[in-house]
Amino acid sequence: MFGQIVWLILRKDFTIEVRSLEIAYTTLFFGISCVLVFAFALVQEGRAPEGGAAGILWIAIAFAGTLALGRTFERERQAETLRALLLAPAARPAIYVGKLLGIIVLLTAAEFVLVPLVALLFQAPLLAHPVWLALILLTGTIGFAAVGTLFAAMLVRARSRDVLLPVLLYPITVPVIIAGVRATGVLLAPDFDAGVLQVWVALIVSFDVVFLTLALWTFEPLMTD
Amino acid sequence: MIPSTSLRARADFDHLAVDDVSRHFGRRRAVARITFRADRGAILGLLGPNGAGKSTMLALLATLLRPTSGTIRYGAHVAGAHGAALRASIGVLGHDLFLYPELTARENLEFFAGLHGVVDRTAAATAALDAAGLADRGHDPVSSFSRGMRQRVALERALIHQPRLVLLDEPFTGLDDASAAALGRRLRDLRTSGAIVVLATHDLDLAEGLLDRAVFLRDGRMVHAVDRPDALRALYRDVMIRPAAGFSRTKGI
Numbered sequence: 001m002f003g004q005i006v007w008l009i010l011r012k013d014f015t016i017e018v019r020s021l022e023i024a025y026t027t028l029f030f031g032i033s034c035v036l037v038f039a040f041a042l043v044q045e046g047r048a049p050e051g052g053a054a055g056i057l058w059i060a061i062a063f064a065g066t067l068a069l070g071r072t073f074e075r076e077r078q079a080e081t082l083r084a085l086l087l088a089p090a091a092r093p094a095i096y097v098g099k100l101l102g103i104i105v106l107l108t109a110a111e112f113v114l115v116p117l118v119a120l121l122f123q124a125p126l127l128a129h130p131v132w133l134a135l136i137l138l139t140g141t142i143g144f145a146a147v148g149t150l151f152a153a154m155l156v157r158a159r160s161r162d163v164l165l166p167v168l169l170y171p172i173t174v175p176v177i178i179a180g181v182r183a184t185g186v187l188l189a190p191d192f193d194a195g196v197l198q199v200w201v202a203l204i205v206s207f208d209v210v211f212l213t214l215a216l217w218t219f220e221p222l223m224t225d
Numbered sequence: 226m227i228p229s230t231s232l233r234a235r236a237d238f239d240h241l242a243v244d245d246v247s248r249h250f251g252r253r254r255a256v257a258r259i260t261f262r263a264d265r266g267a268i269l270g271l272l273g274p275n276g277a278g279k280s281t282m283l284a285l286l287a288t289l290l291r292p293t294s295g296t297i298r299y300g301a302h303v304a305g306a307h308g309a310a311l312r313a314s315i316g317v318l319g320h321d322l323f324l325y326p327e328l329t330a331r332e333n334l335e336f337f338a339g340l341h342g343v344v345d346r347t348a349a350a351t352a353a354l355d356a357a358g359l360a361d362r363g364h365d366p367v368s369s370f371s372r373g374m375r376q377r378v379a380l381e382r383a384l385i386h387q388p389r390l391v392l393l394d395e396p397f398t399g400l401d402d403a404s405a406a407a408l409g410r411r412l413r414d415l416r417t418s419g420a421i422v423v424l425a426t427h428d429l430d431l432a433e434g435l436l437d438r439a440v441f442l443r444d445g446r447m448v449h450a451v452d453r454p455d456a457l458r459a460l461y462r463d464v465m466i467r468p469a470a471g472f473s474r475t476k477g478i
Binding site for chain 1: 288310313315319321325326328332336341382
């Protein structure tokens with residue numbers, strides 16, 4: 001039953017998004033704008049600052065992700081459909097997981113555009129180790145989205161949710177973002193060190209486990225009242 | 226009443242008992258010391274002006290909120306211990322319609338049927354569209370519907386899993402006379418089928434003749450309760466101008 005609810009919510013969000021493309025367009029537009037602004041500011045005479053690409057990539061992902069989180073739950077707020085989801089006779093964490101997977105899919109799609117763009121504008125060999133890069137992005141995105149989905153759901157009825165979401169989200173996800181930046185930086189270094197990379201990835205995975213466990217544990221009581 | 230199509234464990238019950246229930250939001254008291262009972266095959270009306278606590282009371286009955294004090298019993302069950310099983314037996318039509326405007330009417334109905342574990346979602350959605358009188362508009366997005374048509378779809382969404390307890394918050398809002406009459410007939414059918422219907426409204430003309438019991442709320446407090454109410458508007462006027470301290474009951478609630 002848990003899996004069925006997750007699948008229904010994911011498919012519903014995907015259907016709505018394919019029809020409107022609202023979140024995909026705004027997230028991509030925001031992410032691309034962010035990368036372009038940093039590229040114009042930091043790339044001088046065709047030379048990018050060393051290690052800058054990793055930071056810019058994760059800033060773009062974090063900003064675009066915040067926008068996507070807000071819009072996804074705004075959609076559930078407009079006709080109070082979140083209440084209807086909470087009325088489903090299923091474990092409420094299934095709703096959380098369904099929404100979380102939708103956000104992860106959306107951010108992954110945005111990363112498919114942002115990574116080549118950053119690699120091009122910052123002349124960064126991001127795609128030199130594609131498997132490692134995919135692992136870093138996936139684990140980092142899960143950690144960021146795990147916290148973001150919980151907070152976005154909690155704040156859905158708050159009047160100042162657009163302000164509160166980044167205020168609450170960034171301080172808590174800073175460890176994931178920093179670890180993501182450092183791990184991506186290892187990929188870009190001239191002397192690639194797999195051992196160091198493993199440490200950073202392990203750190204991100206640890207954050208993912210802690211955040212996901214806390215979110216699954218707290219979602220039901222937080223959403224009941 | 227309990228459908229053979231549902232996969233989920235459902236809590237069945239023949240009455241709903243609200244016992245001395247209060248709910249506070251911080252220092253604000255939304256409802257205070259409410260007590261009433263609703264039985265199968267009856268429509269209970271929660272009547273009162275805006276801000277009286279009707280919607281909060283429905284949210285409490287729907288298990289979306291927990292009482293600050295007091296208990297709500299669904300037959301032998303209480304919400305905390307049997308949350309999911311109870312929700313399988315509860316259908317809610319909110320003031321907002323709980324529909325996704327980007328999805329078609331059929332997609333909305335199939336989605337909510339799936340959430341409630343109805344096995345044959347297609348058949349359930351077809352039956353719901355027929356009941357809403359929208360069989361030929363099933364593939365149109367809900368955003369293209371009038372308020373009345375949305376309301377009809379939303380009602381069928383709330384009923385798609387054939388709930389024992391049906392909670393309706395201002396269901397007559399935005400309906401023309403024909404749609405309101407059709408909704409009245411649908412509610413009477415629910416009563417006949419053995420559902421417990423709790424209806425929050427301030428539209429006394431439309432509630433007239435429909436209610437088996439009426440509970441009057443003002444400022445979060447229950448000020449009057451009556452069985453088989455008639456001349457609702459006069460009764461309402463009389464109850465609402467009464468000093469706040471008074472609680473009265475007639476005909477045995």
